[in-house]
Amino acid sequence: MENVIEVMNHKMEKAVSALEENLKTLRTGVANASLLDHVHFDYYGSPTPINQVASIKVVEGRQLMIKPYDKSSLKDIERAISTSDVGLVPQNDGDVIRLNVPSLTEERRKELAKHAGKYGEEAKIAIRNVRREGMEAIKKDKELTEDDKKEMEKDIQKVTDKFVKTVDAAVSAKEAEIMKV
Template sequence: MIKEIISIADEKMEKTINVLQKELASMKAGRATPAMLDKIEVEYYGSITPISQIASISVPESRILQIQPWDKTAIKAIEKAILKSDLGLNPNNDGTVIRLLIPELTEETRKNIVKTIKKTGEETKIAIRSIRRDCNDKIKALKKESDISEDEIKKAEEDIQKRTDNFIKEVDKILEVKEKEVMTV
């Protein structure tokens, strides 16, 4: 039973790390990446659709994103969605493709992005600690329900703490890489 609780905690912490990585991938860092558009959803024939499902996204140059809709009638809707997004980019279209020029980041913008990265990282750490707390609560509840010894409870809590520490170190490494990427001119 304890192993199952720890396994579930591992799974949840791993998912939390994956969410962090997706979140950071969608933040602009001075160079174009298709992941920047992951959060953008387009109103297409009356339904909200992720941009990646109605167009191909490529990076012909390091600071240019090219969006080629499979249906040419979707160009206006894609442009509208990009303008409404928090990316702050101006789409240019030639009737068949949309190009997004990713501007060079100013020092101030870089620092603001790093602040956002740190905030996102801290929220991730809080989520991981919350998973640890829930897991410890479940283990303590097991103690009351069954005949698990105090030593087994202690060992399980230490195991969960060790895993939590490892995941938090992983978050720190991910944040460090992203900060370095953003601050590199």
């Protein structure tokens, strides 16, 4: 039955890593190449992330410079950024695309902090679902005694609490980063 806790640990780690990936996509007013991680464009018939076909550099702290390895994909990358939910306006100069990351307004900061909280809540829901699966697996096991079941339930709750604290810490750190002027 220790296997149940190992499987739960693995699934909960996946939920936390998914949360961290989602939090990376939130703008904080500082240029960061991970802002474009979820932006894909059609490259020879298949959706491709921009970071696989171009170098992305942070210039002067508030600007991203995207230099595609294949110049023919410049227009497609520009179009993908324009239509994405990143909220940045690409400037194409024929060789590179520049993205100016503006400072965030107080209203936009609060909105992004809410998004961070929403991502955190989704991660907690995923963790709670894993906990529920583990509890059900323990209840169905006929070989365990009542005392063993109670002990396993306590262990599952400890693991769940640990991951919920991790989620809370990640979300509050991101909210602090967003709200910092």
